[in-house]
Amino acid sequence: MSSEQKILSTDGIPLEESLKQAEKKNKIKAFLLVTPLLLFLIITYIIPIADMFSRSIDDKMVTNMLPKTYKAMEQWDGKELPSEEVFKAFYLDYKILVENKTAGKLQTQLNYEKNGFKSVLKKLARKQKKFEEGNYKEQIMKVHKRWRNVDYWRAIKRRAPSYTYSKYLKGVDMYSNEEGKIVQVAENRRIHRILWSRTLEVAFFVTLFCFLMAYPIAHLLATLPMKYSNLLMICVLLPFWTSLLVRTASWMILLQQQGLVNDFFVWIGLVTNDNRPEMMYNKTGTYVAMTQILLPFMVLPLYSVMKTISPSLMRAGKSLGATPGVAFFKIYFPLTIPGIGAGCLLVFILAIGYYITPALVGGASGTLISNQIAYHMKSTLDWSFASAMGLMLLTGVLVIYWIYNKLVGVDNIKLG
Amino acid sequence: MSKKEDFVKFDKVDKSYDGKVLVVKDLNLDIEEGEFVTMLGPSGSGKTTCLMMLAGFETPTNGEIYLDKNPISNIPPHKRGIGMVFQNYALFPHMTVYENLAFPLRVRKISKDDIDKKVEKALSMVSLSGFGNRMPGQLSGGQQQRVAVARALVFDPAVVLMDEPLGALDKNLRESMQYEIKHIHESIGVTVVYVTHDQGEALTMSNRIAVFNDGKVQQLSSPDKLYEEPVNSFVAEFIGENNTFAGEISDISNGSCKVKLDQGEIIANPISVKSVGEKTTVSIRPERALINPKDKMDNNQKGKIEEVIYHGDHTRVRLNLLGNSEFILKVPNSSQNLDIKLGNEINIGWNSHDARALDPK
Numbered sequence: 001m002s003s004e005q006k007i008l009s010t011d012g013i014p015l016e017e018s019l020k021q022a023e024k025k026n027k028i029k030a031f032l033l034v035t036p037l038l039l040f041l042i043i044t045y046i047i048p049i050a051d052m053f054s055r056s057i058d059d060k061m062v063t064n065m066l067p068k069t070y071k072a073m074e075q076w077d078g079k080e081l082p083s084e085e086v087f088k089a090f091y092l093d094y095k096i097l098v099e100n101k102t103a104g105k106l107q108t109q110l111n112y113e114k115n116g117f118k119s120v121l122k123k124l125a126r127k128q129k130k131f132e133e134g135n136y137k138e139q140i141m142k143v144h145k146r147w148r149n150v151d152y153w154r155a156i157k158r159r160a161p162s163y164t165y166s167k168y169l170k171g172v173d174m175y176s177n178e179e180g181k182i183v184q185v186a187e188n189r190r191i192h193r194i195l196w197s198r199t200l201e202v203a204f205f206v207t208l209f210c211f212l213m214a215y216p217i218a219h220l221l222a223t224l225p226m227k228y229s230n231l232l233m234i235c236v237l238l239p240f241w242t243s244l245l246v247r248t249a250s251w252m253i254l255l256q257q258q259g260l261v262n263d264f265f266v267w268i269g270l271v272t273n274d275n276r277p278e279m280m281y282n283k284t285g286t287y288v289a290m291t292q293i294l295l296p297f298m299v300l301p302l303y304s305v306m307k308t309i310s311p312s313l314m315r316a317g318k319s320l321g322a323t324p325g326v327a328f329f330k331i332y333f334p335l336t337i338p339g340i341g342a343g344c345l346l347v348f349i350l351a352i353g354y355y356i357t358p359a360l361v362g363g364a365s366g367t368l369i370s371n372q373i374a375y376h377m378k379s380t381l382d383w384s385f386a387s388a389m390g391l392m393l394l395t396g397v398l399v400i401y402w403i404y405n406k407l408v409g410v411d412n413i414k415l416g
Numbered sequence: 417m418s419k420k421e422d423f424v425k426f427d428k429v430d431k432s433y434d435g436k437v438l439v440v441k442d443l444n445l446d447i448e449e450g451e452f453v454t455m456l457g458p459s460g461s462g463k464t465t466c467l468m469m470l471a472g473f474e475t476p477t478n479g480e481i482y483l484d485k486n487p488i489s490n491i492p493p494h495k496r497g498i499g500m501v502f503q504n505y506a507l508f509p510h511m512t513v514y515e516n517l518a519f520p521l522r523v524r525k526i527s528k529d530d531i532d533k534k535v536e537k538a539l540s541m542v543s544l545s546g547f548g549n550r551m552p553g554q555l556s557g558g559q560q561q562r563v564a565v566a567r568a569l570v571f572d573p574a575v576v577l578m579d580e581p582l583g584a585l586d587k588n589l590r591e592s593m594q595y596e597i598k599h600i601h602e603s604i605g606v607t608v609v610y611v612t613h614d615q616g617e618a619l620t621m622s623n624r625i626a627v628f629n630d631g632k633v634q635q636l637s638s639p640d641k642l643y644e645e646p647v648n649s650f651v652a653e654f655i656g657e658n659n660t661f662a663g664e665i666s667d668i669s670n671g672s673c674k675v676k677l678d679q680g681e682i683i684a685n686p687i688s689v690k691s692v693g694e695k696t697t698v699s700i701r702p703e704r705a706l707i708n709p710k711d712k713m714d715n716n717q718k719g720k721i722e723e724v725i726y727h728g729d730h731t732r733v734r735l736n737l738l739g740n741s742e743f744i745l746k747v748p749n750s751s752q753n754l755d756i757k758l759g760n761e762i763n764i765g766w767n768s769h770d771a772r773a774l775d776p777k
Binding site: 310312313315316317318319320321322323324326327330331334335 | 471472494495496497499500502503504506510520
């Protein structure tokens with residue numbers, strides 16, 4: 001039989017087709033079952049991310065305020081002063097803005113591009129009422145001598161595109177200067193890079209501490225007899241059932257300078273009363289509180305993997321002549337790697353976007369990038385910048401996931 | 417080289433897990449070098465505990481275990497040099513078959529060439545040459561079992577322990593593996609201590625069998641002796657099929673005794689009874705009782721057939737005999753012209769030598 005020949009069902013319909021028909025109902029049913037979830041995902045996840053993205057690159061405001069100017073500027077090469085046409089178009093656009101009392105926004109935006117633009121524009125707003133018809137170039141240049149400087153016109157032209165990546169540059173402490181080159185901001189203003197590296201550092205060490213603490217706990221959970229392991233499990237899960245805020249607040253009570261831990265140190269004579277160490281409002285506080293809060297996310301995947309490892313494997317290793325240490329590292333440890341991978345990935349990704357705990361116990365040196373995002377969302381109202389940083393964080397997580405997949409393989413993850 | 421008689425020796429070993437119940441009581445057991453000894457018993461009889469104590473995963477509560485005359489209670493398992501095959505194979509799932517077999521050699525720091533040779537030899541011994549690169553998960557249950565056996569033998573241990581190694585296999589595979597293990601044992605002469613609850617397995621494979629019950633060895637002897645001459649009613653019941661009569665000794669002399677039953681009286685061979693008036697359980701193997709015996713036998717009774725079950729090679733007949741309605745007969749398929757029909761009365765005879773008067777249950 002040639003491979004081209006189609007296999008027919010008993011009724012003479014090609015087998016593939018008849019299978020498709022038979023499966024059709026199931027497929028529809030399956031699709032309907034997942035539809036609510038799909039809609040939910042689209043509405044609560046895909047759409048907001050798309051909206052965030054468009055917001056982060058959106059720069060239509062200036063473009064929409066000066067439509068005629070940008071149309072006229074299409075011909076301009078940007079080397080010398082623009083022609084009369086551009087001056088006229090700008091005069092007409094600006095006149096409308098002044099009449100609508102929205103010129104202030106334009107002034108602010110253009111002042112971002114070129115310092116001192118605001119005063120020039122304000123002066124123009126006052127003088128333009130007396131403008132006569134024709135020869136706008138001369139009239140405008142007469143209002144302020146800076147209009148003769150081509151740099152100011154270039155500044156306007158730079159805002160022509162409806163889209164910009166300047167927010168992303170700002171997120172890594174860079175900007176594009178007047179010549180359109182991408183440069184770093186002054187050294188004393190590079191705060192975002194510090195935050196990014198601190199976020200990665202905190203996430204890394206929190207993951208490490210969680211791993212070091214969770215491994216023995218998970219092992220104990222998996223090997224203890226049922227009645228003890230249940231109790232221990234409750235101890236692990238109890239923080240899970242407590243509000244995040246309450247847990248963070250209790251860490252504040254414990255860690256503050258007049259707090260319980262410090263009192264204890266003084267009592268046992270580890271430190272003197274005048275030299276109480278600061279354990280809060282810095283990185284230490286962030287480490288301690290985050291490790292405790294994220295610990296269950298490491299314990300549970302490890303536990304579920306360890307539970308499946310038969311105790312006879314370690315016995316077999318020992319009976320074959322391996323010391324307990326060798327048996328552990330050659331047999332037990334490699335078998336727990338799927339759990340380690342899952343736990344570390346989970347904790348790292350949660351830690352990298354952690355917000356409440358660093359905000360409450362982090363102080364100045366313990367805040368993370370998410371606190372900066374929240375700051376721009378709530379205080380400066382620079383939502384497009386907040387969106388840009390949010391997306392950078394998301395991209396970072398996806399990159400980590402990709403690297404993890406290359407190194408360990410996502411198939412090896414075991415969550416239970 | 418003469419074989420050491422007490423190569424493995426359990427000396428007055430007691431074991432308790434909770435301080436209240438003794439799982440193993442006063443265990444004394446000598447195992448000869450190169451011997452295949454099976455610990456047989458129902459679950460909870462202490463046989464696996466004994467094995468674990470020998471392997472070093474449990475410590476005796478009292479008494480001492482000797483390996484080649486050296487006490488081993490204080491030696492950790494990895495220094496005992498005892499190979500072990502586990503119930504669920506316990507192959508390392510993240511290592512290939514080769515790596516599994518090489519593991520005991522690598523931890524002993526044997527050179528790479530020697531490892532290759534030994535692994536290859538062990539694999540061919542269990543007829544799995546060429547499977548070195550497979551992962552355990554890609555093998556069938558029987559193959560995994562053979563890898564486990566090869567791994568326990570590859571580092572030439574003095575003793576190999578097997579803890580119900582065939583329990584997870586299906587019947588046919590189990591039988592062929594029984595022969596395979598037996599042949600491996602015969603060809604390399606290693607001492608094997610084997611634990612099972614399957615009496616068929618024990619009878620086919622072992623040089624000697626230790627029947628465990630209630631934390632004690634009930635009988636330690638060769639398979640044939642165990643079957644033909646059980647020393648107490650537990651062994652008689654546990655090994656093979658058995659017809660029993662409960663009664664009281666009414667006369668005892670010259671190596672035979674009379675046992676008075678509720679209905680009638682039979683002549684039996686006194687094993688664990690000594691005086692008139694003792695209660696006893698008389699045990700007769702089904703194949704020792706014959707229908708219409710030609711030779712003169714000293715027990716002759718009439719019984720009524722209550723059930724006939726065809727088994728192919730033989731037919732099982734259940735009789736009501738002397739008030740015991742569970743009396744089983746095995747009639748070989750070659751016996752002809754026997755009037756085996758439901759409700760018929762037939763003559764049954766057996767030698768008093770085969771009717772063993774044991775302790776009452």
